[in-house]
């Protein structure tokens with residue numbers, strides 16, 4: 001993979017995530033963690049090689065299938081990507097609305113997940129009024145609310161204290177237990193459970 005005409009930032013990667021994997025991706029800053037995740041949630045395309053998701057070759061996907069695949073993936077981005085003019089509640093509810101779920105049936109779930117990440121009293125706040133760690137927790141709640149088949153999280157604990165970091169990893173582990181395949185990029189080696197799969201990337205290649 002390369003960005004535009006730039007140098008290759010990922011090469012010789014041979015990786016299969018199995019359904020049900022709980023995997024962590026680590027490596028130095030600039031090694032290619034975010035780039036690899038971008039390929040996996042269809043934000044970028046590989047300049048050569050094969051990327052398949054849920055058994056489908058992503059290079060030849062009709063737009064409709066691409067959208068369907070994208071809906072099966074929950075993503076926590078390094079910069080959160082919240083919608084500033086929507087409340088915390090509405091940001092988290094968005095994936096469910098996209099799935100066509102009616103408000104009456106999702107309202108309770110949205111409140112429950114926001115309580116779980118410690119934001120039960122910020123339902124009506126707008127993202128620009130939140131701290132970095134609070135925004136991060138909204139992004140995580142939004143990524144897990146629709147129980148995605150695949151959860152991709154880029155530095156999801158980078159802005160919270162160690163206790164909240166451990167709590168968020170427990171949330172991901174619980175998602176994994178009920179069937180979500182999880183891939184988390186992190187610099188925080190202490191957060192990685194001994195039982196998890198650990199992938200290490202260096203200079204654009206997995207070691």
Ligand SMILES: Nc1ncnc2c1ncn2[C@@H]1O[C@H](COP(=O)(O)OP(=O)(O)OP(=O)(O)O)[C@@H](O)[C@H]1O
Nearest residue numbers: 003006009027028029030031032033034035036078
């Ligand atoms: N949008 C972009 N355009 C051009 N080059 C980019 C872009 N994003 C990343 N890169 C380059 O790709 C390489 C890998 O970057 P990437 O963001 O994947 O690293 P990372 O492992 O996620 O780093 P960090 O730990 O700092 O988040 C770096 O050399 C970076 O400069």
Ligand SMILES: [Mg+2]
Nearest residue numbers: 033034078154
């Ligand atoms: Mg990154």
